[in-house]
Amino acid sequence: xxxxxxxxxxxxxxxxxxxxxxxxxxxxxxxxxxxxxxxxxxxxxxxxxxxxxxxxxxxxxxxxxxxxxxxxxxxxxxxxxxxxxxxxxxxxxxxxxxxxxxxxxxxxxxxxxxxxxxxxxxxxxxxxxxxxxxxxxxxxxxxxxxxxxxxxxxxxxxxxxxxxxxxxxxxxxx
Amino acid sequence: xxxxxxxxxxxxxxxxxxxxxxxxxxxxxxxxxxxxxxxxxxxxxxxxxxxxxxxxxxxxxxxxxxxxxxxxxxxxxxxxxxxxxxxxxxxxxxxxxxxxxxxxxxxxxxxxxxxxxxxxxxxxxxxxxxxxxxxxxxxxxxxxxxxxxxxxxxxxxxxxxxxxxxxxxxxxxxxxxxxxxxxxxxxxxxxxxxxxxxxxxxxxxxxxxxxxxxxxxxxxxxxxxxxxxxxxxxxxxxxxxxxxxxxxxxxxxxxxxxxxxxxxxxxxxxxxxxxxxxxxxxxxxxxxxxxxxxxxxxxxxxxxxxxxxxxxxxxxxxxxxxxxxxxxxxxxx
Numbered sequence: 082x083x084x085x086x087x088x089x090x091x092x093x094x095x096x097x098x099x100x101x102x103x104x105x106x107x108x109x110x111x112x113x114x115x116x117x118x119x120x121x122x123x124x125x126x127x128x129x130x131x132x133x134x135x136x137x138x139x140x141x142x143x144x145x146x147x148x149x150x151x152x153x154x155x156x157x158x159x160x161x162x163x164x165x166x167x168x169x170x171x172x173x174x175x176x177x178x179x180x181x182x183x184x185x186x187x188x189x190x191x192x193x194x195x196x197x198x199x200x201x202x203x204x205x206x207x208x209x210x211x212x213x214x215x216x217x218x219x220x221x222x223x224x225x226x227x228x229x230x231x232x233x234x235x236x237x238x239x240x241x242x243x244x245x246x247x248x249x250x251x252x253x254x255x
Numbered sequence: 256x257x258x259x260x261x262x263x264x265x266x267x268x269x270x271x272x273x274x275x276x277x278x279x280x281x282x283x284x285x286x287x288x289x290x291x292x293x294x295x296x297x298x299x300x301x302x303x304x305x306x307x308x309x310x311x312x313x314x315x316x317x318x319x320x321x322x323x324x325x326x327x328x329x330x331x332x333x334x335x336x337x338x339x340x341x342x343x344x345x346x347x348x349x350x351x352x353x354x355x356x357x358x359x360x361x362x363x364x365x366x367x368x369x370x371x372x373x374x375x376x377x378x379x380x381x382x383x384x385x386x387x388x389x390x391x392x393x394x395x396x397x398x399x400x401x402x403x404x405x406x407x408x409x410x411x412x413x414x415x416x417x418x419x420x421x422x423x424x425x426x427x428x429x430x431x432x433x434x435x436x437x438x439x440x441x442x443x444x445x446x447x448x449x450x451x452x453x454x455x456x457x458x459x460x461x462x463x464x465x466x467x468x469x470x471x472x473x474x475x476x477x478x479x480x481x482x483x484x485x486x487x488x489x490x491x492x493x494x495x496x497x498x499x500x501x502x503x504x505x506x507x508x509x510x511x512x513x514x515x516x517x518x519x520x521x522x523x524x525x526x527x528x529x530x531x532x533x534x535x536x537x538x539x540x541x542x543x544x545x546x547x548x549x550x551x552x553x554x555x556x557x558x559x560x561x562x563x564x565x566x567x568x569x570x571x572x573x574x575x576x577x578x579x580x581x582x583x584x585x586x587x588x
Contacts, residue, residue, distance in 0.1 A: 084273055086260030086301045107261030107302065110289070130290050137356050144356040149286045153261055154306055198356060207355075219496035220354025 094155045096121075097165030105152045112136045112147030115162060123163035123193040127222075134221035137194040138162050144201035146220075163193035166200065176200050179238035180231070187225035195221045199235045208239035256292045260301040267310060267475055271436050273303045274471040281305055281473060283326055284360040286353075287369045295380030296370065296389065311364070311475055314338060321479040325364025329353065329422070332363050342479050344486035344505045344584070345425040351490045352421040354497045364474040367423045367433075367449065368466065371416035371527070372499050373397055373405070387413045391463055403565040404501065407573070408526040409452025413462050415563060417524045418450050419499050424523035425488055427531060428505035431479040437472035444468065446477070450528030465527060484509035484517070487583035489576045500524040502573040506580035508544070515539045520553075520581060522573050525560075532556040532577065544585040546578055553577045 093102045096119065105114060112129075115121045115138070127135035129148045136147035139161040166174040173181070176199050186192045198221045202208050207217035214232045223231060264270035273279040279301040282288050291297035305311065311326040314335045321341050323332060332338050333349035353361060370376065375386050375396045385394035397405055397415050405415040426433075426446040433444045444467050456464040468474065486507045492498040503523035509516045518539040522530040535556035542548050553574050560570045 084262040084264065084269060084303065086262045086279075086303075088258065088260055090261055106258050108256045108258045108292070130293070131286055131353075131357055134354065134356060140359075143359045145359050146286075146356050149284075149289055149357065149360055151282075151285060151289070154282075154285065154304065156263075202355070205355075216496050217355050220356045 090153045092152050092156050094152075094157065095159040097161055098159075103152065107151065107153050109152045110148055111138065111140075111145075111150040111152055111155060111160065114152045115147060115160075121162050121164050124197075125190060125193060127191070127194075132222070133191070133194075134198060135191050135194040137197045137221065139197060139201060142201070142204065144198050161197070163196055166196060174200070175241050176203065176234075176238045179234040179241065183230045183234035183237060184227070185230040185234035186223075186227050191221060191223045191225075195223065195231055199231075199238065202235060203239045208235050211236070256289070257298060259299055261304065262301070263304045263307055265307075267305070267308055267436050267473060270303050270305050270308070271438060271471065271473050273301065274473070275438060277470055279303055283362045283365045284328065286357055286361045287365060291370070293379070294377060295382075296376075305473070316341070316481070317478075319481050321481055323363055323477045323479070325362060325474045325476050327363050329358035329361050329363060329366060330355065332422070333358070341481040342425070342429055342486065344428060344488045344507060345422060345431075345479070347486075347488040348421040348425040348490075348503075348505065351488065363422060363477065367420050367426070367446075367474070368468070369418075369420055370465070372419045373416040375400070376416060388416070388463055398563070401565065402563045403568075404524075405563055405566055406453075406526050407560045407562045407566060407569050408530055409454045409528070410526070410561070410563075411453040411457055411462070413457070414453045414527075416453075416527060418465070418527050418529070419524060421488070421490060421500065421503060421523065423450065424503055424521050424529040425486075425505045426477060426479070427529035428507060428519050428521035429479050429486075430519075431477045433468075433474050434476045434478065435468060435472050436475050437469055441475070443478070447529075447531060452527045455528075482507070482509075485584045485586050487580045489580040489583065490523075491572055491576050502569055502576050504573065504576035504580035505529075506577065506584040508581055508584040510544065510585055513544060515542045515544060515581075515585065518581060518584075520577050522577060525569060525573050535577070539581075544582060544587045546582065549578045549581050550574065553581075 091104050125135035127133035131146045131149045138147050202217045214235045280299040312324045329349040333346045339346045384396040431446040488505045490500045490503040506520040508518045520532050
């Protein structure tokens, strides 16, 4: 059987809890699609090579670099961006609230990626102490160097009862 | 990134079939391939996606062997209880590679096929300087330029780059074998021999070849012998996390009455292949597990190191990493 190589591909996925079908050129990255086609600009295009983490989103609950993921690789998957974190009424996700409470940012450019990575880090069970948070959050660079505050916020959110609940797409599925 | 045609393979055989014309490349996680496309390191008219092949997934014990599917991600390998128990050096190498989010995409199959981090090689096209890997015959800018991160074994004047994979070092140390599928069927390649130094490639008449994997072959998984004893992977780098190794070392040690009964040790980022220290492995049985006793053994096994003018420090650093890995594997640190 010979495979058919397509130049336009239809992809159906869930985005922040809602089903969505799109047609893309195969080279379209998840990051470019989110920002340019969907208009969700929370995920940032920092380095576009997987080095900075500002494009971090959840795919099936796992954190990934949007710049290293093609939309065609997300067929049937659930994508959660920072826009899907807060409740519909605008109430902040506990991790967002913890970042605000701990001043875990300065310029804010890296914050959407930090938040998504933190949500996953906590869900994975890696937010146990300072060293573990620093290791498992190392894929998110903060050039303002708010690392101590970010680490404190992640640990505080991990301790808080509110984040024992579902995260990522499960949360957005409510 | 130039556009390409895209297809999802339904079977590993169907994916391999598409590789015959050399106009098709495989995508699994894509963490390397997309950057190759952006830089012009690779260009392909067609991309075949093997990401949906469940037959290439999974980690399982099979008698005295551990089987790891090519599509297992670095995080899956690094955190799997079977791997942490039976192949601790591999688990540690996986978790010290890249970042948490890259490790959720990068697969253990693709990881060993990553290309060098040599900055002259990694430049965006049009290439501003010669590089024999990018433009064969153009020359090696690193040899006359900066080369403090480059090879201390096996290099030629055509290329001085090192293979940066962490897991490859552990796989070579553990005598893992890669299961490979090609047009003629399945075969295995010992991971000890999977990568080629520049000198080995030149001797084979293909100076820029980097692995024994054929261009029309696909890694489907790995098999590792399960053996008793402690293991460790030591990675030396300029920051504590999310950084490539300057040097690394993987070791496995079995002790008997505080002396080494058997040991295996391999260095990483010192050559274009993981560098097993076979002479040390032959000499180590009977050696006490102390820094003082181990250091001269490793030193002798590295006597053929050929550092470049700027990277003599890597000989010392690699020696120390090997000693530290042996000590840690034996439970002495």
